[in-house]
Amino acid sequence: MNLVTFSGPPSSGKTSVILKTIKALKERGLKVGVVKFDALSTDDDILYEKAGVPVRKGLSGALCPDHYFVSNIEEVVEWGKGEGLDLLITESAGLCNRCSPYIKEIKAICVLDNLSGINTPKKIGPMLKMADIAIITKGDIVSQAEREVFASRVNMVNPGAIVMHVNGLNGQGAFELSTLLYEKEEKIDSLKGKKLRFSMPAALCSYCLGETRIGESYQMGNVRKIDMNGKGQK
Amino acid sequence: MKNGKRLKARKISQLLELYPFLTTFFEDNLINIEGKADLTISELLSTIDEDELEDKALDVEKLTTNISDYIDQMIEFLGEDGNNGVAKLTILPGRNKTGEDENFDPIEINKSEIISIVGPTGSGKSRLLADIEWTAQEDTPTMRKILINDELPDKKWRFSSSNKLVAQLSQNMNFVMDLTVKEFLELHAKSRMVEEEQSVIDKIINEANKLAGEKFDPDTPVTSLSGGQSRALMIADTAILSSSPIVLIDEIENAGIDRKKALQLLVGEEKIVLMATHDPLLALMGDKRIVINNGGIKKLIKTSDEEKDILSGLEKMDSVVQGMRKKLRYGELLSSEDLMKENKNA
Structure with a gap:
């Protein structure tokens, strides 16, 4: 079985891109399944089901979705093997722009959209910088110039990545992407011992533990203050 | 990483002089180079402490390769001429949706040529354009093969972000950036690193x-x-500033634009123009047209002399309509004489 991790900001088009790509993979006779991670709720599993794609969803609830992802990825792989998949795709929630649940030696794809603005690539951390492939969506509604500028910004923060344009609505580019996702020789049996490409952000303050009151005396643990007059302020 | 060794010894100040584009690179990668001009790259990266690395989510090893990769890419990119040297595009036959072989002689398209593509919705126009964009090598559903300058295409056409083969102009495109025309073009020019x-x-x-039809000011948003x-x-902008040697047009609406001049501008900049259209005025402006049906290329038609005559008739009709449009815009009344009058300045 092959494993590919997809992530990207909310509403960037991950599910549409994956669905269109799976369609092309199925035409090659490959069995593809998806595990969708999200925070509070997702209906994407229904979309996958409708398309005849074996799917499981994981809702992290009160936990950070990417922490939740790493703690569960082994079970996810077990499920994929049990289903007899050729390719297992995980789709992340992609919430805070810093994290990326990418694993070393496992193909990592980041989906971004042209509408998010040209300053977005530099605002996104390892989720984009550590990806092997950057997919740019919604190119059909912006000008050629904006597409070129956006792609060049993506290239600047991750020159090693393949940058591709995929249209999640009409599937333009999805076939091409599908050719990069599956390699016959590759066999993922277990992820035990593999490492994340980048550490997750440090946390654990009183608010992580359920505190709701505001005020310095309630703040404990890993707390940091804004320097209102320091460097980096206007 | 061709530059790996050479980069090691150089100071930041020397690098910036050699590769001015690195200023934006450092900025976009959240690396502060202020006051660090005398350091080498590895010295610079080692001045970033653990906390900052953590906060900005930086990875020194990855950054080091990225800097070198980026410089390689930009050198290659800047070394190319505007059109990336695509003088000729060749399409070799594959098969249609039902698996039958396409029956056409290799289609050769030269720079500054306009090719129309016609066929009903769902007939496979998009797939043909995608085959060209991906420089298909019998590895797409149509099994077609694309050659560039009579040779197997370079991989860069598929994977490099600054060397896309096809630029697209379609009906529903908008500008979404909140910038003036001038700022917008500056931004595009910077990303293309034009002198x-x-x-x-x-x-x-x-x-x-x-x-x-109506002029605009550089300061208009x-x-x-x-x-x-x-x-x-x-x-x-696409004609003059885009790096892509092929321009794909998905219909150009008639309103408010001189379509003939638009095509002339594109081919004048030595682009290959592919145009999916059923508008006779546009379709006949093409030198040839590709007819698509059931996912396959059915034939290639050269625009005949009779059709060229028809085109000049159509242009007259179009000019009459444009003339009326202009009169309406300026609050004038139309008269039946206008039906006979060509608009000289349209």
Whole structure:
């Protein structure tokens, strides 16, 4: 079985891109399944089901979705093997722009959209910088110039990545992407011992533990203050 | 990482002098180079402490490879001429949706040629354009093969972000950035690293204004341009500033733009123009047209002399309509004489 991790900001088009790509993979006779991670709720599993794609969803609830992802990825792989998949795709929630649940030696794809603005690539951390492939969506509604500028910004923060344009609505580019996702020789049996490409952000303050009151005396643990007059302020 | 070794010894100040584009690179990668001009790259990266690395989510090893990769890419990119040397595109036959072989002689398209693509919705126009964009090598559903300058295409056409083979102009495109025309073009020119930025920008605005029915000012926000002005700007910008040697047009709406001039501008910049259209005025402007049916290329038709005569008739009719449009815009009444009158300045 092959494993590919997809992530990207909310509403960037991950599910549409994956669905269109799976369609092309199925035409090659490959069995593809998806595990969708999200925070509070997702209906994407229904979309996958409708398309005849074996799917499981994981809702992290009160936990950070990417922490939740790493703690569960082994079970996810077990499920994929049990289903007899050729390719297992995980789709992340992609919430805070810093994290990326990418694993070393496992193909990592980041989906971004042209509408998010040209300053977005530099605002996104390892989720984009550590990806092997950057997919740019919604190119059909912006000008050629904006597409070129956006792609060049993506290239600047991750020159090693393949940058591709995929249209999640009409599937333009999805076939091409599908050719990069599956390699016959590759066999993922277990992820035990593999490492994340980048550490997750440090946390654990009183608010992580359920505190709701505001005020310095309630703040404990890993707390940091804004320097209102320091460097980096206007 | 061709530059790996050479980069190691150089100071930041020397690097910036050699590769000015690194300034934006450092900025976009959140690396502060202020006061660090005398350091080498590895010294610079080692001045970033653990906390900062953590906060900005930086990875020194990855950054080191990225800097070197980026410089390699930019050197290659800057070393190429405007059109990336695509003088000729060849399409070799594959098969249609039902698996039957396509029956046509290799289609050769040269720079500055306009090719129309016709066929009903769902017939496979998009797939053909995708085959070209992906430089298909019998590895797409149609099994077609694309050659560039009579040779197997370079991989860069598939995977490099700054060398896309095809630029696209379609009906539903908008500007979404909140910038003036001038700022917008500056941004695009910077990303393309053109020299003589100002003269390129002036040229684009000038050409766009020739295409648009109503002129616009460089200080107009791009989002306030009319439909015609937007299309004119997009076409002029794509013709002059886009790196892609092939331009794909998905219909150009008639309103507010001189379509003939638009096509002339594109081919004048040595682009190959592919145009999916059923508008006779546009389709006949093509030198040839590709007919698609059931996912396959059915035939290639050369625009006949009779059709060229028809085209000049159509242009007269179009000019009559444009003339009326102009009169309406300026609050005039139309008369039946207008039906006979060609609009000389359209």
